[in-house]
Amino acid sequence: PSAGASPLDAIPPAEFDLTLLFCDIRGFTHLLESSQPGAAFQFIERFLHVLTSAVVENSGTVNNHTGDGFLAQFGIGDLLAGNHARQAVNSAIAIRERVARFNQERHERGEPTISVGLGLHTGRAAGGTVRVGGLQSFLLIGDTVNAAARIESLTKEFAVDILVSESTRQALPATYPLVPMPPRKIRGRASEIGLHWLPPHA
Numbered sequence: 001p002s003a004g005a006s007p008l009d010a011i012p013p014a015e016f017d018l019t020l021l022f023c024d025i026r027g028f029t030h031l032l033e034s035s036q037p038g039a040a041f042q043f044i045e046r047f048l049h050v051l052t053s054a055v056v057e058n059s060g061t062v063n064n065h066t067g068d069g070f071l072a073q074f075g076i077g078d079l080l081a082g083n084h085a086r087q088a089v090n091s092a093i094a095i096r097e098r099v100a101r102f103n104q105e106r107h108e109r110g111e112p113t114i115s116v117g118l119g120l121h122t123g124r125a126a127g128g129t130v131r132v133g134g135l136q137s138f139l140l141i142g143d144t145v146n147a148a149a150r151i152e153s154l155t156k157e158f159a160v161d162i163l164v165s166e167s168t169r170q171a172l173p174a175t176y177p178l179v180p181m182p183p184r185k186i187r188g189r190a191s192e193i194g195l196h197w198l199p200p201h202a
């Protein structure tokens with residue numbers, strides 16, 4: 001592939017079974033307001049590198065950066081034989097551990113700590129490479145994408161850092177100590193969605 005090319009670029013448009021991970025950095029707007037733009041950019045670049053490396057190490061691909069977070073997918077590409085739900089959850093655990101180490105360093109320097117919210121959902125989505133205005137990216141669309149984003153937003157309501165959908169739980173080995181949470185209705189769905197918290201030290 002050419003420099004900067006994504007491993008997904010050669011994959012033709014199709015529907016895929018996959019697990020998505022949405023990550024959101026809490027308090028990013030406040031960080032921007034209290035920092036010079038250059039310093040804030042350097043911070044978010046370093047922080048995102050720390051987090052997204054956990055995705056790559058667990059056979060995932062960062063599909064899209066949102067400025068204060070990112071969307072990652074597990075299941076598309078050369079590693080289809082893997083259990084994408086397990087890969088995604090292991091990535092979430094690794095992100096949690098890296099945030100803890102990052103915060104320890106910030107605390108020792110007298111800097112405010114950072115928190116993140118992670119939402120994971122397993123399902124089917126359509127994907128393919130799109131080229132608009134000279135830019136090229138791998139686009140994912142469908143209910144699975146929307147649901148994963150809504151699940152991440154519910155981490156604020158439940159005051160937890162990692163929420164996993166029922167469909168992801170069903171795709172995982174029973175060894176993961178997930179804690180059932182009250183189901184919630186999310187925008188775009190008529191029925192409630194089952195949710196599970198992945199507690200620390202999972």
